[in-house]
Amino acid sequence: MTPLTKILREKIEKHGALSVHDYMEAALSHPEYGYYTRQNPFxxxxxxxxxxxxxxMFGELIGLWCIDTWSKLGEPAQFxxxxxxxxxxxxxxxxxxSGALVPExxxxxxxxxxxxxxxxxxxxKAALSHPSxxxxSDIPDLDNGPTIIxxxxxFDALPIHQYEATAGKWYERFIDWKDDQFAFSVDTVSHKTLPPPSDADSNLILEICPQGIKCLNSISQSLQKFGGAALIIDYGSANAIYGDSFQAVRDHTIQNPLVDPGMSDLTAHVKFPQLISEARKYPVDIHGPTSQGRFLERLGIEARAALLKRSATEEQRKTITSSLRRLTSAAEMGTLFKVLAISSGLTAPPEGFDL
Ligand SMILES: C[S@@+](CC[C@H](N)C(=O)[O-])C[C@H]1O[C@@H](n2cnc3c(N)ncnc32)[C@H](O)[C@@H]1O
Known part of the structure; x- marks a missing residue:
């Protein structure tokens, strides 16, 4: 039994079942045994x-996207x-x-x-050498000019609550300890503040990410006040609202999220419609979501790959070709990953999206 399993089991025995949110938060961020605290995940x-x-190529193209966005903000002397x-x-x-192409x-x-x-x-710290x-630990309030985020x-790494629809009501899912292992359970009292599901929604799962919603509000508020743009890239559906996407990955393989918390990465698909509806509470512009593949193609990933290949060895050329495919092809990350931008105060829409 892992130390975190023991800690969470004792917590459940003392105080009752944990929400999926609290289990996920502990598994990812427990100060001693959380996944991001103790592992080298990437x-x-x-x-x-x-x-x-x-x-x-991925970061380089995003660097060029940032330069373009900065220029659409009027090239502020400080951002x-x-x-x-x-x-x-x-x-x-x-x-x-790639940003160094424009020293200003x-x-x-x-x-x-x-x-x-x-x-x-x-x-x-080791990877970045910029002087400033x-x-x-949380999104800061910055009031010294526009922000590019x-x-x-x-967002897929932020903990979620899960709710099951039964007979027109939402019931929160919990994680309990039964027969010497973690097991899902469902609250006996229905959730009062969510809008009730229709009968047609029975058995559907609704996932809500409070921290994601809070981040979207801070971002939109800052963009509205000081201008700028946020580029959000993550996996999830552009339209789907419902579905159980709580999952664990360890050693490049999907695992049971209830086994050995802290040892595997726990995620949930990002609900882009939820993020967009939060952003819409503010007078900001919304672009996308578009697929990662289309976004990178519009930013010129194929031309960048061709340029890199010119000075590459045969082996490196093969790697460039396969990386290009992994990032853009529908069979790999190209379609599952979506790109959403939120902006305010730009002289033209950000690059990479349909007009
Ligand atoms: C899946 S990794 C993505 C890393 C990186 N963006 C990349 O593309 O390689 C998630 C990152 O978010 C950080 N993280 C997770 N939860 C966080 C939170 N609540 N606040 C700030 N950072 C968090 C993790 O430590 C990690 O750096």
């Missing part, structure tokens, strides 16, 4: 590979470049390298990183 030797770890959940710092390191952009940038894991903060970088695979 890359071939980790449990999963994110887009910036697949290829430098905030914020990344949520920067992981190893790879995306930002690649983005700042780099000089104007104040970098702000929102990261809860001390272990990953150390990696980010600040770290936070990047969030790749951040």
């Amino acid at each position: 890359g071939k030797s980790g449990d999963f590979v994110t887009a910036p770890e697949i290829s430098q 905030n470049l914020m990344e949520l959940g920067p992981g190893n710092g790879t995306l930002l390191a690649d983005a700042l390298r 952009f780099i000089d104007a940038a104040h970098i702000h990183l929102v990261e809860t894991s001390d272990r990953l903060r150390i990696r980010q 970088i600040f770290w936070y 990047i969030a790749n695979e951040f």
